[in-house]
Amino acid sequence: xxxxxxxxxxxxxxxxxxxALPLRGPKHRAxxxxxxxxxxRVVPVARLVADLWDEPPDNAVGTVRTFVGGLRRALxxxxxxxxxxxxxxxxxxxxxxxxxAEEVDAWRFERAVSTPGDAPPSRVVPLLTEALDWxxxxxxxxxxxxxxxxxxxxxxxxxxxxxxxxxAEAQLASGAAGQAVPExxxxxxxxxxxxxxxxxxxxxLYRSGRQADALSVLRRARGMLGExxxxxxxxxxxxxxEDVLRQAAHLDPDAGGTADRVWERATAxxxxxxxxxxxxxxxxxxxxxxxxxxxxxxxxxxxxxxxxAAVTAAEQLGDPELxxxxxxxxxxxxxxxxxxxxxxxxxxxxxxxxxxxxxPPDGHDAARCRLLATIAVESRGILPTxxxxxxESARPLRAARQAEETARRLDDASLLAFALNGTFxxxxxxTGLAARRDAIGAEIVSxxxxxxxxxYEVLGHLVRVQSRCALGDLAGxxxxxRAADALAARHGLPLVAVFTTWFRALRTALTAPPAAALTAxxxxxxxxxxxxxxxxxxxxxxxxxxxxxxxxxxPLPAGxxxxxxxxxxxxxxxxxxxxxxxREARAALRGLPAPPRDLLSEVLWCLVARAAVTVDDPATMxxxxxxxxxxxxxxxxxxxxxxxxxxxxxxxxLTTALERGGHLxxx
Numbered sequence: 001x002x003x004x005x006x007x008x009x010x011x012x013x014x015x016x017x018x019x020a021l022p023l024r025g026p027k028h029r030a031x032x033x034x035x036x037x038x039x040x041r042v043v044p045v046a047r048l049v050a051d052l053w054d055e056p057p058d059n060a061v062g063t064v065r066t067f068v069g070g071l072r073r074a075l076x077x078x079x080x081x082x083x084x085x086x087x088x089x090x091x092x093x094x095x096x097x098x099x100x101a102e103e104v105d106a107w108r109f110e111r112a113v114s115t116p117g118d119a120p121p122s123r124v125v126p127l128l129t130e131a132l133d134w135x136x137x138x139x140x141x142x143x144x145x146x147x148x149x150x151x152x153x154x155x156x157x158x159x160x161x162x163x164x165x166x167x168a169e170a171q172l173a174s175g176a177a178g179q180a181v182p183e184x185x186x187x188x189x190x191x192x193x194x195x196x197x198x199x200x201x202x203x204x205l206y207r208s209g210r211q212a213d214a215l216s217v218l219r220r221a222r223g224m225l226g227e228x229x230x231x232x233x234x235x236x237x238x239x240x241x242e243d244v245l246r247q248a249a250h251l252d253p254d255a256g257g258t259a260d261r262v263w264e265r266a267t268a269x270x271x272x273x274x275x276x277x278x279x280x281x282x283x284x285x286x287x288x289x290x291x292x293x294x295x296x297x298x299x300x301x302x303x304x305x306x307x308x309a310a311v312t313a314a315e316q317l318g319d320p321e322l323x324x325x326x327x328x329x330x331x332x333x334x335x336x337x338x339x340x341x342x343x344x345x346x347x348x349x350x351x352x353x354x355x356x357x358x359x360p361p362d363g364h365d366a367a368r369c370r371l372l373a374t375i376a377v378e379s380r381g382i383l384p385t386x387x388x389x390x391x392e393s394a395r396p397l398r399a400a401r402q403a404e405e406t407a408r409r410l411d412d413a414s415l416l417a418f419a420l421n422g423t424f425x426x427x428x429x430x431t432g433l434a435a436r437r438d439a440i441g442a443e444i445v446s447x448x449x450x451x452x453x454x455x456y457e458v459l460g461h462l463v464r465v466q467s468r469c470a471l472g473d474l475a476g477x478x479x480x481x482r483a484a485d486a487l488a489a490r491h492g493l494p495l496v497a498v499f500t501t502w503f504r505a506l507r508t509a510l511t512a513p514p515a516a517a518l519t520a521x522x523x524x525x526x527x528x529x530x531x532x533x534x535x536x537x538x539x540x541x542x543x544x545x546x547x548x549x550x551x552x553x554x555p556l557p558a559g560x561x562x563x564x565x566x567x568x569x570x571x572x573x574x575x576x577x578x579x580x581x582x583r584e585a586r587a588a589l590r591g592l593p594a595p596p597r598d599l600l601s602e603v604l605w606c607l608v609a610r611a612a613v614t615v616d617d618p619a620t621m622x623x624x625x626x627x628x629x630x631x632x633x634x635x636x637x638x639x640x641x642x643x644x645x646x647x648x649x650x651x652x653x654l655t656t657a658l659e660r661g662g663h664l665x666x667x
Contacts, residue, residue, distance in 0.1 A: 009136025035097035044094035121174035128167040150318020177207035300532030320358035328370025331418040333459035337598035340535040369406040376400035376422025400426040413451035428597040432630030434470035470638035502641040539565020570604040573611035599639040618663040
């Protein structure tokens with residue numbers, strides 16, 4: 001029976017009919033994967049034991065032999081007893097996989113990619129298309145960050161990316177530019193750090209009759225490289241931009257002569273001989289995504305996607321120092337405390353934690369600081385509990401403190417600004433911390449202004465808009481909003497206007513009749529469309545309109561056809577109570593989780609308190625009273641976007657209701 005092995009995806013093996021063989025458990029597949037990585041060479045049993053376990057069991061050698069026996073039965077089920085195995089052989093102190101080159105998909109792929117650079121495009125395109133189809137996922141996908149896989153996974157990943165670009169080069173040479181465009185577009189979106197992919201996409205667009213789009217691609221690359229790295233694009237990109245502008249004849253393969261064809265083939269041969277530097281491209285890409293994020297809208301959404309892809313690719317290369325740089329360079333200032341993509345945030349935090357563990361123990365303080373700050377920023381608003389954060393739940397707060405301490409010790413302004421952003425995001429472990437956040441915002445403004453960090457200077461002003469609103473200082477909040485707008489206009493930061501427009505709607509809500517407040521909030525909501533910030537947008541306008549109705553004692557919306565987004569659990573009891581559905585409201589209050597610890601904590605606790613008073617739920621009233629008491633001197637306006645007025649008013653209502661029922665002071 002002929003067996004073929006697959007590692008371009010999850011590790012597996014197939015019989016000659018194409019059916020998967022039963023390789024049993026993950027450790028069996030790990031042994032097989034380790035032998036594939038050895039490329040027919042013997043792997044000593046001691047090496048297998050060290051690679052399979054961080055802390056080997058007592059009978060590790062015997063266990064490895066059991067795994068090998070199980071694999072042999074799966075790979076050669078018809079082998080007669082006492083007949084030596086053909087595939088998984090014992091040799092000297094260990095084992096080897098004696099598969100032929102065509103029997104392992106990774107080895108076949110490597111051979112396909114090594115096709116000579118002067119091979120005709122009519123051969124290269126179908127050959128590489130078939131080879132790329134062998135990929136079922138990341139190489140050795142089921143073995144995560146195993147150290148013995150890093151180099152091989154990195155090599156195979158780089159070969160795959162090179163194959164995509166070489167196939168596109170062949171498509172262009174054969175006149176199939178239109179066919180290459182969508183594939184290159186997807187490739188660039190997934191791997192934006194690869195300068196040659198941008199070159200190929202621009203050339204394919206030009207040859208498809210889309211000169212303006214080609215120039216847009218090239219100029220975007222030039223602008224981002226210059227702003228982020230302070231360098232010009234490589235010579236091939238620069239030359240292509242000049243050629244597109246003058247519509248050089250050689251860009252059209254039908255107009256070019258023999259010399260142009262020779263030049264294109266020489267270019268292809270160079271690409272084969274000198275593969276791309278994936279690490280440098282990843283670092284450049286992460287920086288470019290940082291700059292793209294502040295453009296808002298599609299730029300912010302694309303930056304999130306590409307950032308995640310860059311981090312994944314960096315981990316696959318197996319270089320923790322590179323991964324630390326790729327993660328840490330994305331120091332985009334963050335002012336809103338709810339993630340736009342919580343699942344991605346969790347993955348980024350996990351990657352940062354893994355990278356911290358794998359960094360060499362000595363040095364790399366700045367890299368560690370950026371990883372810790374990343375953990376603090378990306379862990380925003382994840383503690384929905386009444387109780388103090390302890391154990392694992394306190395990790396983001398500890399990370400923020402460690403990052404700030406390290407940045408101060410290193411006396412690095414940009415590091416400290418990033419670390420203070422993380423500290424700000426972790427100042428929500430209880431209500432009533434507006435003064436603390438105001439001090440953080442003031443330090444960020446001063447630090448950023450002294451050191452030429454305009455994006456962080458804007459962040460500091462926006463933090464102070466929020467905190468001054470909570471402290472009842474609308475005039476001060478207005479001054480910081482104007483300062484943020486001025487900086488945004490000077491430095492091209494369109495997302496700033498989202499927050500300052502919403503602040504002005506809050507100010508209108510405090511100083512104008514309800515109708516004017518609703519109009520102002522509707523206008524502010526228009527800023528959210530296309531902003532690329534679902535964590536801010538979802539449910540915010542209904543919540544703002546509800547805040548106006550609550551403050552003015554107007555009828556509350558029925559809520560049945562309103563999308564309250566993430567705020568629905570804490571709004572629903574009040575809506576039920578307002579509709580005289582007290583039994584349902586009490587049921588909704590029972591077991592209600594605490595609101596997330598973020599900029600809207602006080603607002604949501606005030607809504608819960610109002611519902612509890614309406615339906616006479618003393619347990620929830622006591623709970624809300626305890627949570628709101630630290631904020632007694634503040635306004636329920638810490639978001640800088642909407643307000644429910646003084647927290648003291650809500651505490652007073654709770655106190656009166658609790659005293660009337662004889663519950664105050666009991667727990």
